[in-house]
Amino acid sequence: MKAMIVDDERLARKELASLLAKHHEVEIVGEATNADEAEKLYHELRPDLLFLDVNMPGRDGFQLLEALDPAPHVIFVTAYDEHALHAFKVNALDYVMKPVEPARLEAALNKVPRITEAGTPQRDMLHADDQIFLRDGEKCWFCTLKDVRYFQSEGNYIRVFFNDQKPMVLRSLNTLEKRLDPLVFFRTSRKHIINLQWVEKIEPWFNGGLMVKLKGGEQVEVSRRQSARFKELLSL
């Protein structure tokens, strides 16, 4: 398993590396001192696992994760941060506290799913089984794409509807659309991208458009322009 350590303090990185030394299944392929460095290195090295400090100069750990799609497996490493701890506890993100207890680190490592020898494939397309990291205020989620019913554009933000949550996150619907698997996700209009696996019923709507009913009860309109493509896609 390829791992990367992201922490602005050299000694903190060294300490974690020495704790990881006895875990032979973990290979540290890279270290980064800030989010920008980490983002670059991540695309180069494609690690399976990230050890991520929350407090860093520049973008913090959460902001880094928002920029990484699909989200890697992450173990947060933090000293003591009430805001971060709150986010972890609410959404069961995995974390270890500095100074790191070896037993706690082992428990966190055991929760990381075993990855095939081939490692994470190099790809830009986001699959339904991939996770994305979402943050809205103090709350954070790792959200599996197949759980998302639809995305809705709200100004510079998009609202993500999954499970019983609907956080609003700073992302662009256009950028997201380019990365999503077109067999699963469909841009119904300027405002929405829906997950086809959640479609329950389709009804004709005004002006030659369509109205899609999703499992879960929500309705999303398909614009006239997209309706033809939509029909074509479904008839396949």
Added chain:
Amino acid sequence: MTGTQRKQVAYWSAQLSGWGVWVGVVMLYNYLNGTFTLGLVKTLLTILLLGIAVSHLLRWYMHQRNWLDLPLGKVLVRLLISAAILGGLSFSMHAFINDVFFLDLKPMLSADGREVFTLVQNWTILFVLWSFGYFAYHWFVAHRREELRNLRLESAMRESELSMLRNQMNPHFIFNAMNSIRALIDEDPVTAKRAITQLSAILRSSLLTGRKKSVPLSEELAVVRDYLALEHIRFEERLNVEWNIDPATEQVNVPPMMLQTLAENAVKHGIAKLTKGGTLRISAERGEGIVLLTVANSGLLDHPTHNGNSTGIGLRNTRKRLELLYGNRAELTMHDGNGMVTTQVSIPLDQ
């Protein structure tokens, strides 16, 4: 029910039950002595109604004149005089009612001087007793309110004291320092050992802060030096410290952990946010009747962000401390320019 309504209810129940009990006791006394007559009932009912009416009038007058706010001596004189006047008034009304309506009873208007004096005296005593009850109740309530206010004040003070202590022991700093030291044990055991001593010194002075009002600046500087040495282990070349301490300030008394709080703020909101790190400048100089402590760090002034409300707590507490200790003779200012954020505290020397 509003406060005024509650007061009205309390007043009327006390008023009615007070007079009622008094009439009841007199009746019972006469009954036990075998002197209970219909005439007595008539007289007592008259007294009951007159007593309630006249004492109510007295209450109204006292409120008009704000007697409740007067010192005890003045109230006492006024009460005795008005009780006597009202005693006379009540006697006259009682006598009038008695002679007009109760022809079967002994006439009162034509009673002899001694008898009249006794009756006026009895009325007066009743009003004096009534007033005592009234004032005792009011003083009791006011006293209790005062006590409650003091308790609230005390708990508010304790709370702010606690939050100040919490603020002084920044857990984020402590755990990060511990983590660095752990890594340092393999790399550089000598520095690691020194770091543990430095951390102990900081924890000790942080715990003692609550008990001391002021310490010599030299002592405070030792704490800040230990603190920055530890942060230097953590930030390494990213933290560069410059000192400029006028020796004449070293024996000046300053509030403990105040310069420390400023240094911590400068690291937390300044240096730690800079990828390349920066410089921290600490200086102490004497001005006219004051000592001027300055902490400057690379960076820009924090702009309040949507999720960061912790930014101002350290400074706010420091301001509050300064005000409690020195009133308006101390000052804390903050400004930025030339890529540095400068925080300055001026403390009066006369301590």
